[in-house]
Amino acid sequence: MNDTAIAPARTRPDPTEAVWFRLLRAELRKLTSTKMPWVFFAVLVVIAAINAIAVVFGTDMDGSKAFVSTADDQQSLMAFAANSLMGATLFGAMAVAREYGYGTVVPTFLASPRRHRAVLAQFSAIAVVGSILGCIGGALTMIAVALALPTTDYGFLVPAGVVGRLLLASLYCGAAGAVLGAGIGSIVRNTGGAVAGAVFVLIVAPPLIVQLASGTGAWMPSTLANVLSGVMFDVSTPAAVAGLAVWAVVPAAIGLLAVQRRDVM
Amino acid sequence: MTGHIIEIERLTKRYRKATVLDDLSFTVQPGRVTGFLGPNGAGKSTTMKILLDLAAADEGSATIGGRRYRDLPDPAATVGVVIEANAFHPGRSGRNHLLVVADTAGIGRPRVDEMIDAVGLTVAADRHVGGYSLGMRQRLGLAAALLGDPPVLILDEPANGLDPQGVRTLRDLLRARAASGGTVLVSSHLLAEVEHLADDIVIIADGRLVASGPLTELQQSTSLVRTPTPADLRRVLVTAGADIDAPDGQPDALIVRGLRIDEVGEIAFAAGVAIHELSTHANSLEDLFLQATITTASPGAAPSATLRAPREVQPT
Numbered sequence: 001m002n003d004t005a006i007a008p009a010r011t012r013p014d015p016t017e018a019v020w021f022r023l024l025r026a027e028l029r030k031l032t033s034t035k036m037p038w039v040f041f042a043v044l045v046v047i048a049a050i051n052a053i054a055v056v057f058g059t060d061m062d063g064s065k066a067f068v069s070t071a072d073d074q075q076s077l078m079a080f081a082a083n084s085l086m087g088a089t090l091f092g093a094m095a096v097a098r099e100y101g102y103g104t105v106v107p108t109f110l111a112s113p114r115r116h117r118a119v120l121a122q123f124s125a126i127a128v129v130g131s132i133l134g135c136i137g138g139a140l141t142m143i144a145v146a147l148a149l150p151t152t153d154y155g156f157l158v159p160a161g162v163v164g165r166l167l168l169a170s171l172y173c174g175a176a177g178a179v180l181g182a183g184i185g186s187i188v189r190n191t192g193g194a195v196a197g198a199v200f201v202l203i204v205a206p207p208l209i210v211q212l213a214s215g216t217g218a219w220m221p222s223t224l225a226n227v228l229s230g231v232m233f234d235v236s237t238p239a240a241v242a243g244l245a246v247w248a249v250v251p252a253a254i255g256l257l258a259v260q261r262r263d264v265m
Numbered sequence: 266m267t268g269h270i271i272e273i274e275r276l277t278k279r280y281r282k283a284t285v286l287d288d289l290s291f292t293v294q295p296g297r298v299t300g301f302l303g304p305n306g307a308g309k310s311t312t313m314k315i316l317l318d319l320a321a322a323d324e325g326s327a328t329i330g331g332r333r334y335r336d337l338p339d340p341a342a343t344v345g346v347v348i349e350a351n352a353f354h355p356g357r358s359g360r361n362h363l364l365v366v367a368d369t370a371g372i373g374r375p376r377v378d379e380m381i382d383a384v385g386l387t388v389a390a391d392r393h394v395g396g397y398s399l400g401m402r403q404r405l406g407l408a409a410a411l412l413g414d415p416p417v418l419i420l421d422e423p424a425n426g427l428d429p430q431g432v433r434t435l436r437d438l439l440r441a442r443a444a445s446g447g448t449v450l451v452s453s454h455l456l457a458e459v460e461h462l463a464d465d466i467v468i469i470a471d472g473r474l475v476a477s478g479p480l481t482e483l484q485q486s487t488s489l490v491r492t493p494t495p496a497d498l499r500r501v502l503v504t505a506g507a508d509i510d511a512p513d514g515q516p517d518a519l520i521v522r523g524l525r526i527d528e529v530g531e532i533a534f535a536a537g538v539a540i541h542e543l544s545t546h547a548n549s550l551e552d553l554f555l556q557a558t559i560t561t562a563s564p565g566a567a568p569s570a571t572l573r574a575p576r577e578v579q580p581t
Binding site for chain 1: 317318319320335348351352353357361362364370371
């Protein structure tokens with residue numbers, strides 16, 4: 001340290017700035033100042049590349065390229081919302097659990113001891129980044145498929161309106177998945193456990209629930225994501241939006257309550 | 266700078282069946298550096314966490330300036346905290362860590378740059394914290410604590426891993442903060458450092474207060490007395506409630522704890538015991554700490570008399 005005495009602050013907190021916006025900015029900086037979003041971005045690039053490879057080298061059983069021959073086929077291939085949901089859930093779970101694991105949540109709770117504000121800002125920031133990652137994932141997949149289609153006999157057949165729908169579905173599922181994951185992360189607070197929890201909620205639990213309660217299949221997360229992408233029609237689009245919101249909000253609300261009640265360290 | 270009094274009142278904390286804090290009470294005055302001492306597991310960190318609303322007490326209260334931490338209007342500008350030496354994301358740079366803290370507290374970037382320079386991390390500021398030494402992490406933690414220029418500092422082991430120059434600068438900084446009216450509570454295992462630094466001492470063991478008060482007063486709370494009849498003097502002093510030790514190789518001497526020096530003289534006079542010397546016996550902080558904590562660490566043992574009735578820390 002310097003020998004000179006550490007000088008008093010020349011800048012003071014801006015009292016007019018809402019605390020919540022300060023917290024949101026800090027949470028966004030937390031998420032963008034580590035490599036984690038870039039790792040997820042790299043995964044999205046890999047997924048897009050796999051789609052492109054599938055278009056270039058894949059064939060149906062009869063050796064034809066029928067799986068990209070219609071607009072509906074191409075829409076199904078480019079429907080990224082379910083992947084967006086899964087990826088963003090993992091992202092949210094890891095982002096929050098690592099906060100507790102590394103103790104970096106402590107400075108946040110010291111600045112905002114009424115923890116619900118900090119947690120809501122954290123969930124909001126994760127939803128923003130999750131939605132961006134989801135949207136990028138959807139866009140990369142479409143770009144990859146569009147770039148690969150010239151190697152086949154078929155052009156890009158999906159109308160602009162459907163492209164917009166696919167992007168919106170990926171964006172919404174990214175946000176919903178991120179909040180769902182953040183909720184799991186704040187409940188479990190251990191990275192490995194949070195990832196396992198996310199896998200359980202999205203992959204293991206749905207078939208078990210459907211077996212136990214017939215008729216619930218339409219309300220499982222991946223089905224709802226595919227409804228939003230317009231490739232499944234088990235429920236209406238508004239119902240799918242609401243259903244995914246419930247899947248996201250319930251664990252987030254439990255997490256919020258848990259954080260407020262538990263000791264931080 | 267106007268500090269705030271820290272008041273810990275009848276604090277009790279249990280984790281399942283284990284009582285970590287047991288009816289703990291003490292105060293920390295502004296304008297003073299208070300050393301917070303205790304063996305590992307004594308409850309120092311738990312006390313600090315409760316004070317900072319990071320943990321909940323089962324009973325009692327902990328306030329800063331009469332308010333719970335959560336009720337402070339601007340906590341980051343009121344209290345600077347170093348509580349966890351490794352509470353950093355290893356993949357985030359030191360500068361970004363401070364920017365996150367500054368964002369949270371609504372503090373501008375210029376102050377971040379200023380603090381990076383002040384703690385000597387200018388060259389390393391853009392490196393990942395995962396590559397920092399313990400001392401560099403301590404500097405980063407201190408920079409974060411001082412970002413809001415708070416009048417109250419609560420520091421858990423802040424000197425751990427600092428080089429001698431860093432320790433010296435930290436000491437000067439904390440002394441200057443207290444001199445300007447700030448409140449400084451520092452927990453540390455480095456007793457020699459605390460002895461140089463602290464005006465007041467709070468010692469806890471097994472979650473209970475065993476000593477508190479101005480350091481110089483506590484250090485001089487022991488008397489050395491020489492008498493030709495040590496057995497007679499020992500008997501009357503023990504009856505009066507003193508703890509007596511006999512120094513090795515000095516058969517005519519007794520070390521008396523639990524009574525003021527004038528009380529020792531009056532009791533000897535009243536008993537008709539001749540005294541050849543009566544003087545204060547200055548303890549090192551290490552002696553004081555060991556007396557307090559070893560005595561209370563023994564199951565069922567009572568604290569030594571000097572330390573049995575702790576007094577509130579008062580400004581001098």
